[in-house]
Amino acid sequence: MSAVGGAAGPVLQVEDLRVRFQRRGEVATHAVDGVSFAVAPGETVGLVGESGCGKSVTSLATMGLLPKRGVHVSGSVKLDGEELLGAGDRTLRKLRGKDMAMVFQDPLSSLNPTVTIGTQVVEVLAEHRGMKGDAARREAEDLLDRVGIPDPRRRLGEYPHQLSGGMRQRALIAMSLACSPRLLIADEPTTALDVTIQAQILELLRDLVQGSGTALVMITHDLGVVAGLCDRVHVMYAGRIIETAERRDLFARPRHPYTGGLLASVPRLDGGRGAPLTPIRGSARDTIPWTQGCAFAPRCDVALDDCLVEVSGSEVELADDGAGRQLRCRHPLTPAVPTAGAHP
Amino acid sequence: MTEPLLRVEGLQVHFPIKRGVFVDRTVGHVKAVDGVDLTIDRGTTYGLVGESGCGKSTLGRAILRLEEPTAGQVWFDGVDVASLRPEPLRHMRRRMQMVFQDPLGSLDPRQDVESLLAEPLKAHGLGGSGAEIAKRLRELLDSVGLPAAALRRYPHEFSGGQRQRIGIARAITVEPDLLIADEPVSALDVSVQAQVVNLLEELQERLGLTYLVIAHDLAVVRHISDVVGVMYLGSLVEQAPADALYETPLHPYTRALMSAVPVPDPVVEDARERILLSGDLPSPANPPSGCRFHTRCPWRQETRCDDEVPVLRELAPGHLVSCHWAEDVRDGVLQPRSAEQVAATQGVAVAATGTEAGSDGFVGGVDEPISYH
Ligand SMILES: Nc1ncnc2c1ncn2[C@@H]1O[C@H](COP(=O)(O)OP(=O)(O)OP(=O)(O)O)[C@@H](O)[C@H]1O
Ligand SMILES: Nc1ncnc2c1ncn2[C@@H]1O[C@H](COP(=O)(O)OP(=O)(O)OP(=O)(O)O)[C@@H](O)[C@H]1O
Ligand code: SF4
Ligand code: SF4
Ligand SMILES: [Mg+2]
Ligand SMILES: [Mg+2]
Numbered sequence A: 001m002s003a004v005g006g007a008a009g010p011v012l013q014v015e016d017l018r019v020r021f022q023r024r025g026e027v028a029t030h031a032v033d034g035v036s037f038a039v040a041p042g043e044t045v046g047l048v049g050e051s052g053c054g055k056s057v058t059s060l061a062t063m064g065l066l067p068k069r070g071v072h073v074s075g076s077v078k079l080d081g082e083e084l085l086g087a088g089d090r091t092l093r094k095l096r097g098k099d100m101a102m103v104f105q106d107p108l109s110s111l112n113p114t115v116t117i118g119t120q121v122v123e124v125l126a127e128h129r130g131m132k133g134d135a136a137r138r139e140a141e142d143l144l145d146r147v148g149i150p151d152p153r154r155r156l157g158e159y160p161h162q163l164s165g166g167m168r169q170r171a172l173i174a175m176s177l178a179c180s181p182r183l184l185i186a187d188e189p190t191t192a193l194d195v196t197i198q199a200q201i202l203e204l205l206r207d208l209v210q211g212s213g214t215a216l217v218m219i220t221h222d223l224g225v226v227a228g229l230c231d232r233v234h235v236m237y238a239g240r241i242i243e244t245a246e247r248r249d250l251f252a253r254p255r256h257p258y259t260g261g262l263l264a265s266v267p268r269l270d271g272g273r274g275a276p277l278t279p280i281r282g283s284a285r286d287t288i289p290w291t292q293g294c295a296f297a298p299r300c301d302v303a304l305d306d307c308l309v310e311v312s313g314s315e316v317e318l319a320d321d322g323a324g325r326q327l328r329c330r331h332p333l334t335p336a337v338p339t340a341g342a343h344p
Numbered sequence B: 001m002t003e004p005l006l007r008v009e010g011l012q013v014h015f016p017i018k019r020g021v022f023v024d025r026t027v028g029h030v031k032a033v034d035g036v037d038l039t040i041d042r043g044t045t046y047g048l049v050g051e052s053g054c055g056k057s058t059l060g061r062a063i064l065r066l067e068e069p070t071a072g073q074v075w076f077d078g079v080d081v082a083s084l085r086p087e088p089l090r091h092m093r094r095r096m097q098m099v100f101q102d103p104l105g106s107l108d109p110r111q112d113v114e115s116l117l118a119e120p121l122k123a124h125g126l127g128g129s130g131a132e133i134a135k136r137l138r139e140l141l142d143s144v145g146l147p148a149a150a151l152r153r154y155p156h157e158f159s160g161g162q163r164q165r166i167g168i169a170r171a172i173t174v175e176p177d178l179l180i181a182d183e184p185v186s187a188l189d190v191s192v193q194a195q196v197v198n199l200l201e202e203l204q205e206r207l208g209l210t211y212l213v214i215a216h217d218l219a220v221v222r223h224i225s226d227v228v229g230v231m232y233l234g235s236l237v238e239q240a241p242a243d244a245l246y247e248t249p250l251h252p253y254t255r256a257l258m259s260a261v262p263v264p265d266p267v268v269e270d271a272r273e274r275i276l277l278s279g280d281l282p283s284p285a286n287p288p289s290g291c292r293f294h295t296r297c298p299w300r301q302e303t304r305c306d307d308e309v310p311v312l313r314e315l316a317p318g319h320l321v322s323c324h325w326a327e328d329v330r331d332g333v334l335q336p337r338s339a340e341q342v343a344a345t346q347g348v349a350v351a352a353t354g355t356e357a358g359s360d361g362f363v364g365g366v367d368e369p370i371s372y373h
Helices: A055-063 A089-098 A117-129 A133-146 A152-156 A165-177 A195-212 A223-229 A247-252 A257-265 B056-063 B086-095 B113-123 B130-143 B148-152 B160-172 B190-207 B218-224 B242-247 B252-260 B266-271 B326-330 B339-344
Strands: A012-021 A029-039 A044-048 A071-079 A100-103 A183-187 A215-220 A232-237 A240-246 B006-019 B025-040 B045-049 B071-076 B096-099 B178-182 B210-214 B227-232 B235-241 B313-316 B319-321
Touching: A012 A055, A029 A044, A029 A055, A029 A071, A029 A215, A029 A240, A044 A055, A044 A223, A055 A071, A055 A100, A055 A183, A055 A215, A089 A100, A089 A117, A100 A165, A117 A133, A117 A152, A117 A165, A133 A152, A133 A165, A165 A195, A183 A195, A195 A215, A195 A223, A195 B252, A215 A223, A223 A247, A223 B266, A232 A247, A232 A257, A240 A247, A240 A257, A247 B266, A257 B190, B006 B056, B025 B056, B025 B227, B025 B235, B045 B056, B045 B218, B056 B178, B056 B210, B086 B096, B096 B160, B113 B130, B113 B148, B113 B160, B130 B148, B130 B160, B160 B190, B190 B210, B190 B218, B210 B218, B218 B242, B227 B242, B227 B252, B235 B242, B235 B252, B313 B326
Parallel strands: A044 A215, A044 A232, A100 A183, A183 A215, B045 B210, B045 B227, B096 B178, B178 B210
Antiparallel strands: A012 A029, A012 A071, A232 A240, B006 B025, B006 B071, B227 B235, B235 B319, B313 B319
16 A cells, blocks of 8 residues: 655555444444555645545544544554554644644634734644743744744734634644644645635645655645645545546546546636536435445446446455556546546 | 627725724725726626635625615616616516525525525516416426426535526526626535536526626636636726636736636646735725735836826727736736845745746746647
């Protein structure tokens, strides 16, 4: 599985992660269903897929942030070789912020509304780097400056609601940078922002990865963001990874009908008017359980009978598919398929 | 040329900012829409883009008179909407309908689809007998690609894309001429977004509808629009036929906006030059003087930009731009400020990322033509 990782080995190694939500009296949902991936230092790995495919649950499980009740997590999550699943709350809390950090879509939800930005950044510095007083204050100012917040001294004295959405997201990234984490998980960090602000934040993340060797997991539904930022991409559908490839490979030669469908669905800024989009039929709701067959089968244009377990006698497995690629499909699109978002 | 279906002139919507404990005092105005002119020809699509808070929704609402304009005129089919008395206004309202981001989110979840769709018909005294209404509703559902069985179901039983189909069906029940769609696909998954975009195009062709589509996604807007208007802080800064706008964006803001839109193609992404803007949108309560974009503009000049308001000028047929220096920006006479110069002046960064691109790499907004193999 660990196709990545040089001599140093991966920063993050997720193996066969499963998350099941079970409320009393309701059927269980397998939100994440056997997901494995690894992220090397300085690498950016994308998790992409439609709403509800399990991207956020994967990241929350990795960070140990899922609620305890009614949730069953299994598999393995290793940070620099250390097992996190089953680790105690104290260990996890210590790791979070220091070795691994997470940035969410809505920065307001992860900032304390009653405390100034400055105090919040200083707290992180005190807790994880033992910095105090003026030194911490100066470092906080420096951090805000590094993420491109103008007039950082003034901003330190302000409360989260006084900052714009883009500014808040930058403040949050500044806090996650405070300890130069080995791993940063960004869950739709720019989805709520305007494109010009998104461009600033993506640039910031790029610099971070290049500058400090942080391993970045980028969760997004935006194929454009993936195309510009990620080294490797995992496409998820109904809780499972259905295709993995190096960025250029994936866009040039999508092999899974779902990946191909996604690319044919997005209009491109550099595409002409009038070229009809080719949507995937149905919606993410139209899935069948993986135990019965390929979950994508009800929406798939090239599905055949053997995509069902009933006919083939086995589930569709994620299998190696050439250099650096993996695929979960019985009838992949041929390599001759038109390339990335191929409207002429 | 025939009269356009919609003509808007000098439209303004200013919201008072009130302060005070006992007596409300007006301490200023949010200039949400501040003097917009536009026309939309019959059967065409006008796309309106711009950042959050620039006034797109307010403009749409003011056209429908869901918001009382502070100044300016709206002519619909040659009639000044403000001059209409309540009865003819109600009549005209039927001909202009709106589609929202989640049209069913705001509706009574206990109403089934049948009553949701029949409601506008009855409100406008259309539809006739029960049997006629039932037939009409089945046709409607069919035209938006839903089975007749959907009539008996409730909004929560549908996926986002299906709900948007129902929202569109609800808007077209009363056979409008103009559809104002405010972010009609932005809440949808990409695969479903494409279905709804295709549906809108198909209905336009079949029913001869005219659209005003408001969206922050420039790629979607480019795909469906004939003419695109770019708004910044309450005003249009550029308007052009869609292809012209994307091929030769003239306003510095449009250029920055386009260079920021990610393209789902690594080859393009790696070669692009991005024009990074510094800072955020200034407050529409206290907009910058002169050119409103001057606080973020990489091309800002010493003269005129800070103190003289640029007007929309026609630089090419149908291509309007409000920048004092548009010709020089277009011809490359003026160059955007580099990251270093920026730090010294007003903090505007021009950052090139990825591999080397030609110095004019950003001129097309998205780079040189791309060939596929
Ligand atoms: N706390 C929870 N209890 C029960 N089910 C949950 C819970 N959190 C998530 N789920 C379910 O798990 C599945 C995966 O959700 P997840 O949030 O990971 O999706 P996502 O890929 O992040 O989608 P989005 O793009 O909408 O953020 C969904 O079906 C969701 O309804
Ligand atoms: N009823 C109101 N009272 C006061 N201010 C308002 C009102 N409605 C809108 N505004 C303000 O007017 C400006 C324009 O808002 P509008 O909703 O039209 O923007 P928009 O371009 O549609 O943004 P978005 O992309 O976020 O939907 C904003 O600053 C907003 O806060
Ligand atoms: S396994 Fe079958 S149904 Fe699933 S994506 Fe491949 S061809 Fe389609
Ligand atoms: S008028 Fe000046 S500040 Fe405004 S867009 Fe043109 S160059 Fe920039
Ligand atoms: Mg999510
Ligand atoms: Mg709006």
